[in-house]
Structure formats: C-alpha cells, structure tokens
Amino acid sequence: MEMTPPSTAVLRPYDPQYDPLVAPTPGHGTDYAPTYWVATAGAPPADDGPVLGDTDADVVIVGSGFTGLATALFLAREHGIRATVLEANRAVWGCTSRNGGQGQNASGRLYRSQWIARWGKATALKLDAEIRHGFETFKSLVAEFPECEPQPGGHLYLAHREKKMAFLRSEAKVMREVFGYDTHILSIDEVHRRYVRDAETFGAMHEPDGIGVHPLKLAFGYLRKARELGVKVHPASPVVGFETRGGVHHLRTPGGTVRARAVGFATGGYTSNGLHPSLDAKIMPILSNSLVTRPLTPAELEATNFRTTEVITDTRTLRFYYRRLPDNRVQIGSRSAITGADAPNPKHMQVLVGGLHRKFPALKDIRIDHSWWGWVDVSHDMMPRITQPDPKASVFYALGYGGNGVSFSAHAGRRMAQRIAGRADPAFELPIYASPLEYPNVFDTVRSRAFAPFRRVGQNVLYRWYYLRDEVL
Numbered sequence: 001m002e003m004t005p006p007s008t009a010v011l012r013p014y015d016p017q018y019d020p021l022v023a024p025t026p027g028h029g030t031d032y033a034p035t036y037w038v039a040t041a042g043a044p045p046a047d048d049g050p051v052l053g054d055t056d057a058d059v060v061i062v063g064s065g066f067t068g069l070a071t072a073l074f075l076a077r078e079h080g081i082r083a084t085v086l087e088a089n090r091a092v093w094g095c096t097s098r099n100g101g102q103g104q105n106a107s108g109r110l111y112r113s114q115w116i117a118r119w120g121k122a123t124a125l126k127l128d129a130e131i132r133h134g135f136e137t138f139k140s141l142v143a144e145f146p147e148c149e150p151q152p153g154g155h156l157y158l159a160h161r162e163k164k165m166a167f168l169r170s171e172a173k174v175m176r177e178v179f180g181y182d183t184h185i186l187s188i189d190e191v192h193r194r195y196v197r198d199a200e201t202f203g204a205m206h207e208p209d210g211i212g213v214h215p216l217k218l219a220f221g222y223l224r225k226a227r228e229l230g231v232k233v234h235p236a237s238p239v240v241g242f243e244t245r246g247g248v249h250h251l252r253t254p255g256g257t258v259r260a261r262a263v264g265f266a267t268g269g270y271t272s273n274g275l276h277p278s279l280d281a282k283i284m285p286i287l288s289n290s291l292v293t294r295p296l297t298p299a300e301l302e303a304t305n306f307r308t309t310e311v312i313t314d315t316r317t318l319r320f321y322y323r324r325l326p327d328n329r330v331q332i333g334s335r336s337a338i339t340g341a342d343a344p345n346p347k348h349m350q351v352l353v354g355g356l357h358r359k360f361p362a363l364k365d366i367r368i369d370h371s372w373w374g375w376v377d378v379s380h381d382m383m384p385r386i387t388q389p390d391p392k393a394s395v396f397y398a399l400g401y402g403g404n405g406v407s408f409s410a411h412a413g414r415r416m417a418q419r420i421a422g423r424a425d426p427a428f429e430l431p432i433y434a435s436p437l438e439y440p441n442v443f444d445t446v447r448s449r450a451f452a453p454f455r456r457v458g459q460n461v462l463y464r465w466y467y468l469r470d471e472v473l
Contacts, residue, residue: 011030016343017341019341023340028089028238029089031090033372033374035098037101042220044220044223045091045223047234048234049236050255051254051256053256054258056258058082058260059264061083062266065093065266067413068267069223070222071416072085073225073413075417075420075421079420079421084260086239088236088270089238090235090236091235095375097374099290100311100406101214101331103406105207106131109404110383111171112128112175116178121178123430124178127430133411134412138411142211148221149214150212154210156196157204158200159201159315160314160315161202161470168203172185181208188202190203196312196324197305238254264396264398265279266413266416267279269283269285269374270375271399278390284380286376287337287340287374291370291372292368292369292370293329293356296329317470321334322359339456349371378402379402383400384402385435386412386415386419387435387436396419
C-alpha cells in the first residue's frame with residue numbers, strides 16, 4: 001500500500017460546529033481545534049499518511065487518541081501484534097487534543113460510595129484495585145514520556161457551597177475506611193493558605209493521586225513509540241463503511257478498504273451513529289469548554305496565592321476543573337453548549353470566563369490567550385466499558401470515561417489490547433469489562449439512530465435542573 005507523508009496531505013479547516021449526533025463522520029482530513037495544547041506541542045510526529053488502496057491488517061483500531069494509541073502500543077509491546085490505526089482527521093485530533101490534561105485515580109463519573117451502592121462492597125473493592133492498577137499504568141507512561149510536563153501531587157476537590165462539605169466528609173470517610181486512601185478534609189483557611197485562594201471555596205477533600213499533563217505532548221509520545229514498534233497510523237481515513245464477511249471485517253475508507261480479523265473502536269466523544277451497530281446511541285456526547293489565560297504576573301500569583309499545580313475540580317454537577325500550568329497560565333474548563341450548532345455562541349465561553357472571575361477576582365481583566373471546546377464521551381450509566389459486546393464477533397470497544405479519560409484511557413487501551421489478543425484475566429469479570437454499553441431507554445433500543453438527537457431535549461432540561469441544584473437550592 002502506498003504511503004503519503006503527512007506534510008503533503010491537504011487539510012480541511014477545523015469545523016467548530018461539528019456534532020457527533022448529527023454528522024455521519026467526524027470529518028475527513030480536518031485540522032486541529034485551536035487549543036493551547038496544539039499551539040505548544042510542537043510539530044506532530046510523522047504518520048503513515050492516508051489509506052491509499054485496499055490492504056490487510058491483523059487488527060484495526062479506529063481512533064488515534066489516547067485509547068487508540070495506547071491499545072496499539074500495548075498490542076505491539078505486550079502481544080507482538082502490529083495494529084493499523086485509522087483516524088478520520090489528523091492524528092490525535094479528538095478528545096485527546098482538547099481536554100484539561102487532568103489525570104485522576106478514577107474511571108467514570110461515579111464516586112466510590114456509588115460503586116458500593118450499585119454493585120456491593122466486594123465488587124467495589126475489586127473495581128478499586130483495578131482502577132488503582134490503571135492509574136499505575138498511566139503513571140508508567142507519563143514517566144516514559146517526560147516531555148508531557150507532568151505535574152504530580154494529588155487532586156483537590158473543592159466544595160463550591162458550604163452544604164457540599166457534608167458530601168466531601170462522607171466520601172473522604174469511605175475512601176479512608178473502606179478503600180484505604182490517605183484522604184484529608186481541608187478547611188477554607190487551609191485551602192487558601194496552602195493551595196489556592198479560590199473565592200468560591202468552602203473547604204475541600206484532598207486525594208493523594210493526581211497528575212496534570214500536557215495531553216498532546218503525551219499522546220505524541222504514544223504515537224512515536226507505537227510507530228517505532230511497527231504500528232501503522234493513517235490520518236484522513238474515516239471509516240465510511242463496515243461489513244463483516246466470512247469472519248473478516250471490511251472497513252471502507254475514502255482511499256480504500258482495510259480488511260482485518262479484529263477491530264477495536266476507540267472513538268470517544270467523536271463516535272458517530274452509524275459507525276457500527278454496537279455503538280449506535282450508546283454514548284451521549286457532551287460539550288466541554290476550556291480556556292487558557294496569559295501567564296500570571298508575580299503580583300497575580302500573590303493575589304490568588306496559586307501555590308499548587310495539582311489538578312482541581314469543584315463539586316458542581318456541571319463542574320469547573322482547573323489548574324496552574326508550568327508556564328504559570330491558568331487553564332479552566334466546564335460544560336458548554338448542548339449542540340454543535342450552538343457551540344460557537346459567545347455566551348458559553350462567557351460562562352467559563354465568569355467562573356474564572358468569581359473564583360479569582362484579581363484576574364478579572366486577564367487576557368484569554370486560547371479558548372476551545374470538545375466532546376466528552378459520557379455513558380448512560382456514567383461508567384466506561386472496555387468490552388467485546390458480542391462474544392461471537394471479534395469487535396471490541398473502549399469508551400465512556402465521562403471526563404476521566406486522560407488517565408484511565410491508558411489502562412483501557414492495555415485491557416482492550418489484552419482482550420483483542422485473546423488473553424483472559426480475572427479483571428474481565430468486573431462490570432466495566434463484563435457488560436456492554438446500554439441504551440438510555442426503550443425508544444433508543446428500538447430506533448436508536450433516529451431518536452439520538454432528540455435526547456438533547458432531555459439534556460437541556462437536566463442542565464437547567466443541575467444549575468438550580470448547584471447554585472440555588
């Protein structure tokens with residue numbers, strides 16, 4: 001198969017209104033979103049150019065973000081399998097180049113107390129051991145690629161209202177007494193004096209595990225290492241057709257068909273309906289806005305007392321997440337528009353700017369150097385899946401992190417590689433491995449693709465309720 005150097009590929013302009021619930025594909029050779037990470041990561045590593053002609057592969061991975069590249073990397077490193085990665089746009093184009101770079105000891109949206117309520121203590125303890133194992137996988141890759149500018153130290157979970165302190169005290173107790181974590185409750189004074197002077201804070205829970213990273217530099221490291229091990233990465237090669245004949249999967253791209261004995265989907269929040277039946281309407285893509293300020297001056301650092309570089313989130317349902325970057329800029333993100341068509345509306349970015357100003361009045365006039373938005377993959381039960389939905393078909397997927405994909409995607413890729421390679425493991429009895437993604441309701445079960453966009457009506461109602469619960473009630 002012919003290869004085209006990436007420097008010769010014609011790039012299409014970034015589409016700020018792309019919406020995975022209505023678009024048939026995430027694009028074809030589209031340029032990156034204008035993120036701080038793209039502006040500071042340097043030139044992308046070499047890739048293998050678009051698919052040009054029909055070809056065969058042992059394994060195809062669809063999606064070249066953290067999960068897809070980690071899967072390909074571990075397939076090569078631990079199982080001797082050289083995968084072919086298909087990417088619709090530029091390598092590392094989707095969630096991986098648009099997130100906040102927060103790596104936490106988590107996997108989905110549920111807290112550990114909710115694990116106990118849902119599955120019982122015994123399963124929750126096993127799941128915790130697996131998630132801890134996953135954080136170690138992430139830490140090992142971060143150590144392997146120090147150019148990603150790691151900022152270790154832990155995770156600060158801030159109460160944005162006084163009544164939220166009861167929740168944090170309860171969760172800290174569960175994490176200490178049931179799971180053995182060294183969690184601590186901090187007063188307002190301790191937060192302001194030792195970490196950061198966030199004007200909205202009523203106290204916090206401190207977790208010992210957390211690492212901030214430059215996500216695109218980390219992913220570029222994955223990409224370089226995977227290709228050194230023989231992985232092929234083809235940008236500008238969206239999957240526009242999928243058919244299985246005689247146990248062989250035929251993935252049609254604009255440049256040719258790739259035939260494979262196994263396929264792993266790692267498309268995150270950019271999973272289009274129609275890509276594969278096992279994925280239709282199984283993920284609710286949620287928009288998240290992010291911005292990065294200019295570097296803080298010494299006077300601004302003193303005024304905000306921004307001592308910490310740990311990753312920080314608050315207790316809103318539509319939470320703010322933020323941190324101080326190595327060059328003393330502030331990165332902050334939160335939820336955004338409901339639809340892609342409405343995403344560029346300035347009012348959504350103003351919500352984020354307003355949050356920054358409330359937290360840090362001293363930064364009210366600070367210049368915003370970078371702003372963007374991207375799609376987060378949220379499953380309907382708030383937990384990820386790394387699974388083979390049909391035991392008779394060699395099709396796998398790993399997605400549904402709900403905003404915790406920076407860290408857990410590393411281990412999800414490792415586990416998906418293990419499953420593709422046919423290696424059994426006791427961990428695969430856990431709910432995130434043993435069950436597929438579910439439909440949200442009976443209507444989506446019957447007519448999943450047709451009804452998917454109408455879920456936005458319910459999302460809009462939920463957002464209004466979340467606002468009232470977070471800020472008023």
